[in-house]
Amino acid sequence: MIIPAIRTFLLASLLTIPLTATARNNSPNVPKKHNEATVAQLQAEMASGKLTSVELTKEYIARIAGLDQDGPGVNAVIELNPDALEMARTADALRRRGVILGPLHGIPVLVKDNVDTGDMMQTTAGSFALLGRPALQDSTVAANLRAGGAVILGKTNLSEWANFRSFESVSGWSGRGGQTNNPYGINRNPCGSSSGSGAAASANFAAVSFGTETDGSIVCPANASGVVGLKPTVGLTSRAGIVPISHTQDTFGPHGRTVADAAVALGVVQSRSFDGRDPATAGVPLGWQGRFTRPTNIPTEYTQFLNKHGLQGARLGVTRVGLNGFDPFVPTPAAVLEQFEAAIQAMADAGANIIDLDAAGFTFPSADGEFLVLCFEFRDDLKAYFATRAGVPMAHKTLTDAIAFNNNHAKAEMPFFNQDIWDLCDSLAPGPDDPQPAFGGMTYNQALAIDKNAGVNGIDAALTQFHLDAVVSATDNPAWSTDLIFGDHFIFGTSGLAAPPGYPIVQVPAGMVFGAPLGVSFFGTAFSEPTLIKLASGFEAVTQVRKHNLPTFAQTVPFDHIAGTTLTPPNARNMQPAESRNPAASAGKRQSGKETRRPHHL
Numbered sequence: 001m002i003i004p005a006i007r008t009f010l011l012a013s014l015l016t017i018p019l020t021a022t023a024r025n026n027s028p029n030v031p032k033k034h035n036e037a038t039v040a041q042l043q044a045e046m047a048s049g050k051l052t053s054v055e056l057t058k059e060y061i062a063r064i065a066g067l068d069q070d071g072p073g074v075n076a077v078i079e080l081n082p083d084a085l086e087m088a089r090t091a092d093a094l095r096r097r098g099v100i101l102g103p104l105h106g107i108p109v110l111v112k113d114n115v116d117t118g119d120m121m122q123t124t125a126g127s128f129a130l131l132g133r134p135a136l137q138d139s140t141v142a143a144n145l146r147a148g149g150a151v152i153l154g155k156t157n158l159s160e161w162a163n164f165r166s167f168e169s170v171s172g173w174s175g176r177g178g179q180t181n182n183p184y185g186i187n188r189n190p191c192g193s194s195s196g197s198g199a200a201a202s203a204n205f206a207a208v209s210f211g212t213e214t215d216g217s218i219v220c221p222a223n224a225s226g227v228v229g230l231k232p233t234v235g236l237t238s239r240a241g242i243v244p245i246s247h248t249q250d251t252f253g254p255h256g257r258t259v260a261d262a263a264v265a266l267g268v269v270q271s272r273s274f275d276g277r278d279p280a281t282a283g284v285p286l287g288w289q290g291r292f293t294r295p296t297n298i299p300t301e302y303t304q305f306l307n308k309h310g311l312q313g314a315r316l317g318v319t320r321v322g323l324n325g326f327d328p329f330v331p332t333p334a335a336v337l338e339q340f341e342a343a344i345q346a347m348a349d350a351g352a353n354i355i356d357l358d359a360a361g362f363t364f365p366s367a368d369g370e371f372l373v374l375c376f377e378f379r380d381d382l383k384a385y386f387a388t389r390a391g392v393p394m395a396h397k398t399l400t401d402a403i404a405f406n407n408n409h410a411k412a413e414m415p416f417f418n419q420d421i422w423d424l425c426d427s428l429a430p431g432p433d434d435p436q437p438a439f440g441g442m443t444y445n446q447a448l449a450i451d452k453n454a455g456v457n458g459i460d461a462a463l464t465q466f467h468l469d470a471v472v473s474a475t476d477n478p479a480w481s482t483d484l485i486f487g488d489h490f491i492f493g494t495s496g497l498a499a500p501p502g503y504p505i506v507q508v509p510a511g512m513v514f515g516a517p518l519g520v521s522f523f524g525t526a527f528s529e530p531t532l533i534k535l536a537s538g539f540e541a542v543t544q545v546r547k548h549n550l551p552t553f554a555q556t557v558p559f560d561h562i563a564g565t566t567l568t569p570p571n572a573r574n575m576q577p578a579e580s581r582n583p584a585a586s587a588g589k590r591q592s593g594k595e596t597r598r599p600h601h602l
Contacts, residue, residue, distance in 0.1 A: 027066060027071070029062065029066050030062065030063055030066035030067060030071070031059040031060075031062050031063055033059065034051075034056065034059060034204070035204045035550075036204065036257060036547075036550070037207070038207075038257070038258055038260055038261055039103065039104065039107055039207050039208065039256075039260070039261045039264045039265075040260065040264075042056065042107060042207060043103065043105075043106075043107070046095065046106055047095075052088070052092045052106075053087075053088035053089075053091040053092050053095075053106030053107075053108075053151060054085060054088040054089055054092055056088070056106070056107075056108060057084055057085060057088040057108050057151055057153065058085075060108050060153060060204075060205055060206055061080065061084070061153070063203070063204060063205055064077050064080070064154075064205050067203060067205075067553065068200075068203065068205060071553070072181075072186050072553040072555065073181060073186060074180065074181050074182075074183055074186070074199055074200075074203050074205075074553070075157060075177070075178055075179060075180050075181055075196075076156055076157055076180050076181075076190075076195070076196035076197075076199040076200040076203065076205060077110065077154050077155070077156055077157065077196065077200060077205060078113050078124075078126070078154075078155050078156060078157040078158075078174075078176065078177040078196065079113070079121050079122060079154050079155045080153065080154040081117075081119065081120075081121055081152050081153055081154045081155075082120050082121075083119055083120065083152075084108070084151055084152065084153050084154070087146075087151045087152065088106065088108070088151045091105055091106035091149050091151060092106065094149065100149070101147065101148050101149030102147075102148035102149055102150075102268055103148070103264045103267065103268065103301070103303075104145065104148045104149060104150040104207075104208075104264065104265065104268050105148065105149030105150070106149060106150075106151060107149075107150055107151065107207045107208070108150075108151040108153040108206045108207060109145060109150050109151065109152060109153060109206050109207060109208050109209060109210065109265070110152075110153050110154055110155065110156050110196075110197065110200050110201075110205065110206040110208075110209040110210070111141075111142065111145075111152060111155060111156065111197075111209070111210045112155065112156050112158055112194055112196065112197050112209075112210060112211045112212055113125060113126060113155040113156060113157060113158055113174075113176075113177065113196070114126075114158060114162055114212060114242055114243035115139050115141065115142060115155075115210070115212070115241065115242050115243075115252070116135035116137065116138060116139040116142065116241035116242065116388075117134070117135060117138055117139070117142045117152060117155075118134070118135055118136060118137040118138040118142070119134065119138075119152075120134060121134060121154070121155055122134055122155070123135045123155075123243070124176050125158065125160065125161050125162065125174075125243040126157065126158050126159070126160035126161065126174025126175060126176050126177050127160055127161060127174065127175055127176060127413065128175055128176055128393070128409060128412055128413065129392070129393050129394045129402055129405045129406070129409075129413075130243075130389065130392045130393070130394055131176060131392060131393075132391045132392035132393065133389075133390055133391025133392055135241065135388075135389065136388065136389070136390060137241065138241060139238070139240055139241025139242050140238035140240040140241060140271065140275050140277060140278065141210070141237055141238060141241075141242070141252050141269045142241070144268060144269045144270075144271075145268060145269060148268040150268065153205075153206050156194070156195075156196030156197045156199075156200050156209055156211070157172070157174055157177035157178070157180045157195060157196035158172075158174060158177070158180075158192065158193050158194060158195055158196055158197075158211075159171045159172055159173065159174065159192030159193035159195055159217075160173065160174035160175055160176075160177075160413075161243070162192075162193040162212060162214065162217060162243065162245055163192045163193035163217065164193075164214070164245050164374070164378060164421060165417075165419050165421055165422055166417040166418050166419055166420055166421055166422075167420055167421060168417040168418065168420075168487045169192075169417050169487065169488070170189075170416055170417060170482065170483070170484055170487055170488060171189050171190065171191050171192030171193070171195055171220075171488050171490075172189055172190045172191070172192050172195035172196070172199075172482070173416065173484065175412050175413045177196070179482060179484065180195040180196045180199055181199070181482070182199060182224060182225060182479050182516075182557075183199055183202045183203040183225060183226075183551035183552075183553055184202075184225065184226060184479070184515060184516055184517060184551050184552065184554070184557055185479070185515060185516065185552075185554050185555070185556055185557025185558075185559070186553065186554065186555050186556070187481050187482060187555065187556045187557065188224070188479040188480070188481060188482065188516060188557050189224065189479050189480050189481065189482040189488065189489075190221055190224050190225055190479065191216075191220035191221045191223065191224040191225075191476065191479065192217060192220065192221060193211075193212070193217040193221075194211025194212060194213070194217045194218050194221045194255070195221050196209075197209040197210060197211035197218075197221060197255045198211065198218075198221025198222050198224065198225040198227055198229065198255050199221070199225050200255075201225070201227045201255040201256060201257060202225035202226055202227045202255075202257070202551055203551060203553075204257075207256075207261065208254050208255065208256045208261050208262070208264075208265045209254070209255045210252065210253065210254050210255070210265070210269065211229075211252075211253065211254075211255060212239075212242060212250060212251065212252050212253075213231045213250070213251055213252075213253065213495070213499075214245045214246055214249045214250050214251075214374065214499065215249060215370070215374075215495050215496055215499035216476070216493050216495035216496070216499070218230070218231045218253050218255065218505075218507075219231055219475050219476070219495050219505050219507040219519075219521055220475065220476045220493055220495065221255070222255055222475070222507040222519060223475040223476045223478075223507055223517065223518065223519040224476070224478070224479040224516075224517065225255075225479075225517065225551075226509045226517030226519075226545075226546055226549065226551065227255050227256060227257055227509065227546070228255065228256045228257065228258060228259050228261070228262045228506070228507065228508055228509070228536070228540075229253070229254075229255055229262070229505075229506070229507040229519075230253045230254050230255075230256075230262040230263070230265075230266055230504075230505075230506050230507075230529075230533075231251060231253050231495075231498070231504055231505040231506075231507075232251050232252070232253045232266060232270065232504055232529060233251070233502060233503060233504045233526045233527050233528075233529065234248070234249060234250070234251050234280055234502030235251075235271075235278075235280035235281050235282070235283055235294065235502070236251070236266075236270050236271065236281075236298070236504075236527065236529070237251060237252040237253060237266075237269050237270050237271060238252070238271045238275040238277065238278040238280075238281050239251070239252060239278050239280065240275055240277030240278040241277070241388070243382075243385055244377075244378070244381040244382060244384075244385055245374055245377070245378050245381070246373060246374045246377040246378060246381065247279075247280065247377055247381055248373055248377060248448070248451075248500075248502065249370075249373070249374065249499055249500065249502060251502070252269065253266065253269075254266060254269070257546060258540065258546075259306065259506070259508065259533060259536045259537040259540050260303060260306055260537065262506070262533075263301075263302035263303050263305065263306060263533050263537075264301075264302070264303055266302050266529065267299070267300060267301035267302050267303070270298075272298070272300060281294070282294060283295070294527070295527050298527060299529075299530060302529060302530065302533055305529075305530040305531075305533040305534045305537075306533065306534070306537040307534045307537055307538055308537065308538060308541035308542075309350075309351070309538060309541075310534040310535050310536075310537050310538025310539070310541075311347055311350040311351055311352040311535060311538035311539060311542070312350065312351035312352075312538070313351055313352075313353070314347075314351070314352045314353065314469045314470070314535055314538075315352070315353045315355060315466070315467055315468045315469050316347060316352050316353065316354055316355065316468065316469065316470055316471070316472045316535070317355045317357045317362075317462050317463075317466050317468040317470070317471045317472065318344055318354055318355065318356055318357060318358075318471075318472050318473070319357045319358055319362075319364065319471060319472075319473050319494075319497075320340070320358055320473070320474070321358075321364060321473060321492075321494055321497070322473070322474065322491075322492030322493065322494055323336070323337060323340065323474055323492065332478075332513065332514065335513045335514065336474070336477065336478065336513055336518060339510065339511030339512070339513055339518050340474045340510070340511070340518070340520070342510075342511060343510040343511060343520050343539075343543070344472070346539070346542055346543050347472070347539060349542070350538060350539070350542045355466050355468065357462060357466070357471070360466070362461075362462055362465070362466070364454075364458045364459075364462075364497055365453055365454045365457050365458055366454070367450065367451050367454040367496055367499070367500040368447075368450050369442065369446065369447030369448060369449070369450030369451045369500070370447070370451055370454075370496070370499065370500050371439075372436060372439045372442055372444060372447040373444065373447045373448055373451055373500075375421070375424060375425040375428060376425070376428055376432070376436075376444045376447070378399070378425050379398075379399045379425050379426060379428065382398075382399055382402070383397075383398050383399065386398070393405055399422060399425065399426050400426055402422070403419060403422050403423065403426060406419050406422075416484045416485070416487075417487060424438055431444075432444040432445045433445055451500035451501070452500075452501070454500045454501065455500060455501025455502075455503065456501075458497060458501070459471055459497060459498060459501065459503055459523055459524070459525060460501075460525055463524070463525060469524075469531055469535060470522045470523055470524050470528075470531060470532060470535055471497065471522075471523040471524075472520055472521065472522055472523070473494040473497070473520065473521055473523070474492075474494065474510075474518070474519075474520060474521070475493070475494060475495075475507050475518075475519040475520060475521045476490075476492065476493040476494070476495075476519075477490070477491040477492055477493075478513045478514075478516035478517065478518050479516045479517070479557075494521055495521070497523055498523050501526070502526065503523060503524065503525055503526055503528075504523075504524055504526075504527075504528060504529050504532055505521050505522065505523055505532070506521070506522045506529075506532040506533060506535075506536040507519045507520070507521045507522075508520055508521075508522070508536045508539055508540050508545075509540075509543075509545040509546045509549070510539075510543065510545055511545060512545070512549050514557065514558040515552075515554070515557040515558050515559060516557055517545075517549065520539070522535050522536050522539075
């Protein structure tokens with residue numbers, strides 16, 4: 001095994017790009033040639049011979065060196081793949097022979113650090129508890145990427161353990177990876193748990209990146225970092241070899257700068273048949289027997305559903321769930337409401353029929369069983385995952401052991417927040433029909449039934465009752481300032497409408513609030529990705545929010561109206577010149593006759 005520091009050195013030496021080089025976004029050391037380039041555009045350049053996979057891979061690594069590890073310090077990438085250049089060379093060699101393995105052939109991609117790759121990279125979920133020997137084999141999705149010719153460039157940082165350790169967690173922070181920052185404003189939070197995936201796609205560190213979602217972990221980072229997030233139906237992409245939370249709700253999907261790129265990526269990583277390592281790929285989420293089955297007509301690729309006129313004639317049910325928590329008379333919430341209403345108007349102007357579900361009296365049932373379902377499944381699913389690992393502290397261990405590891409390594413693992421969620425999950429009674437005192441005596445099976453109702457009488461009921469193509473809502477509040485002391489400032493999120501039933505979402509940038517992105521989500525029933533891609537691409541075509549609002553890597557957002565006045569030194573009519581009072585103190589502090597000192601401790 002090659003330790004991470006040596007791996008990084010070897011890769012940097014190969015590229016002759018030191019990872020410690022000082023570089024800024026406007027520096028010539030940071031490549032920009034292919035910023036915002038789509039997968040289709042990159043493939044066209046490689047097909048014409050204008051670009052090679054090796055050249056593109058080097059470009060992305062140079063951007064990561066200059067903007068992620070240095071410069072503004074996005075800190076989205078937790079590890080680079082020492083095999084990346086070799087994978088790119090192989091892709092180029094195959095192309096020269098006329099062999100193209102798929103639409104991501106030769107395209108560099110990043111995957112979240114809770115996804116097993118059977119190579120020299122670590123899979124740690126951001127925790128030192130899984131640091132050591134790499135995973136023994138590829139996750140199914142990583143294997144699909146390799147089979148499709150993609151270049152797995154590296155792993156992205158995340159909210160440790162996919163944000164399922166503490167009620168007071170800080171999104172984007174992990175013990176191993178530190179704090180991921182937002183490309184639109186380094187002081188802003190990237191949301192989580194797929195924080196690095198969303199931020200990396202936004203910052204052009206790869207063509208596309210991949211994250212996981214249980215409830216919001218793909219779409220919230222997409223919202224915060226101004227990219228498209230596609231959360232697939234549970235079972236469409238395999239979870240085999242992915243550090244779990246819940247076999248009922250976990251899924252794996254892409255972040256892309258366009259709907260087209262997300263659609264391409266989904267077609268490559270999806271399971272096209274039953275994966276014996278993940279029963280949900282049969283189409284029946286565990287615990288939901290009989291809810292729905294996997295259709296026989298699932299597409300093998302999704303770009304065929306892209307349609308710039310996709311909103312024409314569509315019936316969209318709009319809900320403002322969560323937005324009601326905003327005070328419309330306070331400037332920031334007012335701006336959020338204004339941007340959302342502008343997005344809905346853009347849909348109407350593009351030919352969509354807008355049905356106001358709230359005004360019609362439709363109420364989405366509360367998924368009150370969700371947390372118990374997640375907590376109950378996490379304990380056993382994590383143990384099963386630990387059994388697949390070797391040469392790491394948690395190999396063949398349990399949640400109880402992981403809790404003890406954190407307690408014994410609290411300085412590294414718990415400097416800012418605790419593990420109260422883990423303590424709660426570990427205390428649950430073992431049986432699915434055992435009453436759980438911490439949840440008011442509810443049982444796991446009762447919680448599953450509540451969540452099933454949330455799907456049947458939520459999205460499904462709205463689609464049927466109002467003859468809708470999709471439900472639309474704001475995704476989340478704009479990115480808050482990262483606060484490692486007090487934690488996240490999360491006001492609302494709507495991913496919970498689709499999370500308990502395992503339904504898909506496509507999140508698309510929709511506006512800007514004081515320099516921070518705001519997105520909308522299109523929700524559908526199981527395996528309705530083709531419809532959602534059609535609608536989302538139609539919305540993207542008529543709004544082009546991302547195209548006109550690229551990341552600035554500003555240190556703070558907002559970045560205007562914050563400097564205040566410029567102070568003028570006091571009049572020193574009756575004082576000796578500073579030089580005559582203390583010449584030594586003045587040496588080197590004047591440039592071209594201009595005083596550079598400023599008052600302090602005022």
